[in-house]
Amino acid sequence: MKNEHDEAKLTAYALGELSEAERAEVEAQLASDPAAGREVEEIRKVAGILTEELKAEPAPKLTSQQRKAVKAQAAKPQRKLRIWIPLSAAASILIVVAFLSTLSKSRELGHQVASLQDEKLALEKDRDVMQVTDAEKIADVTKAEQFKAKIGRLNQPIDALPQPSKPARVLAYKFASKLSERASAIVRQRGMRKSNVLYADGHVVGSGEWLERLPGDSNEAFRRRREEWNREAYDHIVDNPFRSVADHPLSTFSIDVDTASYANIRRLLNQGTLPPKGAVRIEEMINYFSYDYAGPKKGDKHPFAAHAAVAGCPWNARHRLVRVAIKGREIAPEKRPSSNFVFLLDVSGSMRPANKLPLVKRAMKMLVERLGENDRIAITVYAGAAGLVLDSTTCDERQKILSALERLRAGGSTAGAAGIKLAYQVAAKNFIKGGVNRVILCTDGDFNVGITNQSELVRMIEGKAKTGVFLSVLGFGMGNYQDSRLEKLADKGNGNYAYIDTIKEARKVLVTQMSGTLITIAKDVKIQIEFNPTRVAAYRLIGYENRILAKEDFKDDKKDAGEIGAGHTVTALYEVVPAGEKVETPAVAPLKYQTPARPTEAADSKEMLTLKLRYKRPDGDKSTLMEYPVADAGGRFDKASADFRFATAVASFGMILRDSKYKGTYTLDAVIELAQSSKGKDKEGYRAEFIQLVKTAKAIGKK
Amino acid sequence: MKTEKSGVDAGWMQRVMERYEGPLLRYAAKVLGGDLELGRDVVQETFLRLWRSDRAGLGDHLPEWLFRVCRNRAIDVRRKERRMTRLNEQAEQTRPSPALSPSAVALKREAAGRAAKALTTLPVNQQEVLRLKFQNGFTYRQIAGITGHSVTNVGFLIHTGIRTIRKQFKTLGLISGA
Known part of the structure; x- marks a missing residue:
């Protein structure tokens, strides 16, 4: 019986990689083992085919400019004086920036900073490159405390700049994530866009860095480096901790029906890697699945129904679980309001x-x-191709629409003038009053729709949402996938965000759940729970870390929140520490000027908590309140409904993936068992798929 | 400050580029998941670095040096482009290659069918090592020098890769089964 090591040795022999001594050894073996001899033959045949075909593969070339640049270097008498900073250092966090007509002061912050004096900066995206081609200045700048940059070509788009014939330095800057009050005021006053301001009136708002641009650098590669800037990593999420009811009697959050995180986790696991913790959003995992909650009854004035159930906690015997469930009213396909969709x-x-x-x-x-x-x-499309591919067409002209779709081709760079503005224009032009008006953005995250400035884009989307045109974001493919940014856009656009990786998922999002994904029945939906201190010592909201609201935000109708689509369900889980049990919340020193609040009479009741919700109609401005007291009947976890138990399995899977300190005694095996026992009918097979994923995660973890 | 005879060296540089431009680009593009644009940047940078290095001392090790520098640079570039998924090196090396980018699709169309096709079914690190061996003619030892794997590991990767391809070729009838 051959082992791996011997087999690899045979291959090495076949390829002529062994030493004299080893070769002799193998040849001796071969003499008595004809099967091995045949293997060697086969290996050599395969090697032959590989060599022949691979060597025949066409070999690409550098651009002639690049070659010239290298030769230019070789032609010079060589000096040991280094005049370049290696690309790897400079290129990592750069953005090409707007530059100013006069630079007076600079300050070192570890990077170079340029000061702004000119107020007439009507700088737009792409008109923000300045090149300095003076080699001496470059040498100064690398150690620079002060530099005088040459005011070269201002307000030039990258493409208009000639390729530098010598190494050029381009000033790129990074703006501070929070502008000081004063700087913000100045920006507002002067109407300058935040991203163009570096240093306003004594306040540093951004820092700059020199970006290397070699003579061979194509505009495309350079632009790409600049765009790297806009790419954000996954946000870092900290698990919601336990909060004591004495200090935090109210828990407030915005509901969330996005499901992208689950699809993303599924993709990563199927590829054989565990997802990074920041990619695991437990509420999106739980909400990916459909649950059999009861919807609002006929004639109910609210467009959705809300329930809460209480059961035991499987990973901590002393705790209880509270599940909040919301179900939006179903809309029969025939009764669907008319839709005005613009695909971007x-x-x-x-x-x-x-x-x-x-x-x-x-x-x-x-x-x-x-x-x-x-x-x-x-x-409408963005990037390379013309803006409007198909003007708004009614869907009885199916062939016309399908032909337009067929003609779409990918190609061209990601910069585009037409794009999101055009999409909204078309949507507004064909607005259907009382109908569903929506821009649906489909992208792989390489997102350059004509406005690179994130906050400007967000402002525009928010504004449009107020006019009744909402935005849904569908993410496709991987690699360029940018999670949190796209989610934020859907959030601000009063739409939702889904990640589509297979045709099955596409069917789920766009067809089966179409009435949900694309039809909003309530917007700005917020939940606030008040816990009864005589029943509950502490609580922890599982997931929704990005959705936490301040308690004042609940009543504040100006504060945005999530949307519910027709037929959608929303589930939230709390882990609750009953009164009398030990709690691990950080201790707060007793107040000096106040005594702790006393429970009221209401606290004497059997109620564990009161569940409150606020929502607005899709075209409304004022919120409506729903209020439900909830008591704990003391039910055990294994007696809870299958939906409750399955949601819990998903939540604990999420906690294990995040390696949360709250996961208690639960393991992946326990998750599998729980999920299997609560699978239920599982018509579409998503729950079975979940169980498979947990098994996959287990296998990966073992490696 | 040394001043080289610029004429001779310019000629040398030209020859080196002519000889290695294609293979390096092919290699870099693969490491970068098919991105030829980025590959060009990386290869240009490699040649520039060659110029700045102690060229005379390289001698026979020139090809190995070129590929190693190119690989390291490509990996740096790729890491930055991949900040999203943050896969660790280990996992990255063993997962199957991702969907091809547009330039990779173009390259793929041009490449001879079966070998290239068979390769794409292998994990990324096996593909790399097989290409270094059969497309670029490096020995196990040289491949170890380029990639940082141990010689034994290189042998193992090549062996596993060939075994998989053997099976495929057998199914396709390209070699007679045993």
């Missing part, structure tokens, strides 16, 4: 793979087939 598609080169633009096309075809003559679809 990313058709940049990076969208070419099968799991991106082609999948978008397939998904949209499925959707179009479900829509009727009262619905309209328009298609």
Whole structure:
């Protein structure tokens, strides 16, 4: 019986990689083992085919400019004086920035900082490159305390700049994430966009750095480095800790029906890697699945129903679990309000793979087939191609729409003038009063829709949402995937965010759940729970870390929150420490000027908590309040409904993936067992898929 | 300050570039997941570094040096581009190659069918090592020098890769089964 080591040795022998002595050894073996001899033959044959075909593969070339640049260096008499900073150092966090007409002061912050004096900076995206080609200045700058940069070509788009013939330094800067009050005021007053301000009136608002641009650098590569800037990593999430009811009697958060995190985790696990902790959003995992909650009864004045159930906690015998469940009213397909959809598609080169633009096309075809003559679809694109591909067309002209879809091709760079503004224009032009008006953005995250400035983009989207045109964001493909940024956009656009990786998921998001994904029945939905201190010592909201609201925000109608679509369910889980049990919340010293609040009479009741919700109608401005007291009947966990138990399995899987300190005694095996016992009918097979994923995670973890 | 005879060295540089430009680009593009644009940046940088290095001392090790520098640079660039998924090196090396980028699709169309196709089914690190061996003609030892794997590990990766491809070729009838 051959072991791996011997087999590898045989291969090495076949390829002529062994030493004299080892070769002799193997040859001796071969003499008595004809099967091994045949293997050697095979290996050599395979090697032959590989060599022949691979060597015949075409070999690409450098651009002639690049070659010239290298030769130019070689032609010079060599000096040991280094005049370049290696690209790896400079290129990592740079953005090409707007520059100013006069630079007077600079300050070292570890990076170079330029000061702003000119107020007439009407700088737009792309007109923000300045090149300094003086080699001596560069040498100064590398140690610089002070520099005088040459005011070269201001307000030039990258493409208009000639390729430098000598190494050029371009000033790039990074702006501070929080502008000081004063700086913000100045920006507001002068109407300058935040991203263009570096240093305003004595306040540093950003720091700059020199970006290397070699003579061979193509505009494309350079632009790409600049765009790297806008890419954010996954946000760092800290688990919600236990809060004592004495100090924090109210828990307030915005509901969330996005499901992208689960799809993303699924993709990563199926690829064989554990997801990074920041990618695990437990509320999105729980809400990925459908649950059989009761919807609002006929004639109910509220568009959704809310319930709460209490049971034991499987990972900590002393604790209880509270599950809040919301179910939106179903809308029968015939009764669907008319839709005005504008698809905004990313058709940049990076969208070419099968799991991106082609999948978008397939998904949209499925959707179009479900829509009727009262619905309209328009298609706009960004990146390279012209803006409006299909003007708003009613869906009885199916062929026209499908042909337009078919013609879409990926290609071109990601910079685009047309894009999101155009999409909203088209949506506004074809607005359906009382209907569903929505821009649906499909992208792989390489997101350059004509406004690179994140806050400007967000402001525009928020503004449009107020006019009744909402935004949904669908993420496709991987690699360029940028999670938190796209989610924020959907959030501000009063829409939702989903991640589509397969045609099955596309069907789920765009077709099966279409009435949910795309039709909002209530917006700015907030939950506030008041816990009864005589019943509850402390509580912990599982997930929703990004959705926590201040208690004042509950009543504040100006504060944004999540949306519920028709037929959607929303689930939230609290882990609760009953009164009398030990709690590990950080201790707060007793107050000097106040005594702790005393329980009221209401606290004497059997109520454990009061569940309050506020929501607005899709076209409304004022919120409506719903209020439900909830008592703990003392039920055990294994007696809870299958939906409750399954949601708990998903939550604990999330906690284990995040390696949360609150996961208690639970293990992946326990999750699998719990999920299997609560699988229920599982018509669409998503729960079975979940169980498979947990097993996969277990296998990966073992490696 | 040394001043080299610029004429001779310019000629040498030219020859080196002509000889290694293609193979390095092919290699770099693969490491970068098919991105030819980025690959060009990386290869240009590699040549510039060659110029700045102690060229005379390289001698026979020139190809190995070029590929190693190119690889390290490409990995740095790739890491920055991949800040999203943050896979650790280990996992990254063993997972199957991701969806191809547009330039990779183009390259793929041009490449001969079966070998290239077979390779794409292998984990990324096996692909790399097999290409270094069969496309670029390096020995196990040189490949170890380029990639940082141990010689034994290189042998193992090549062995595993060939075993997988053997099976595929057998199914395709390219080699007679045993």
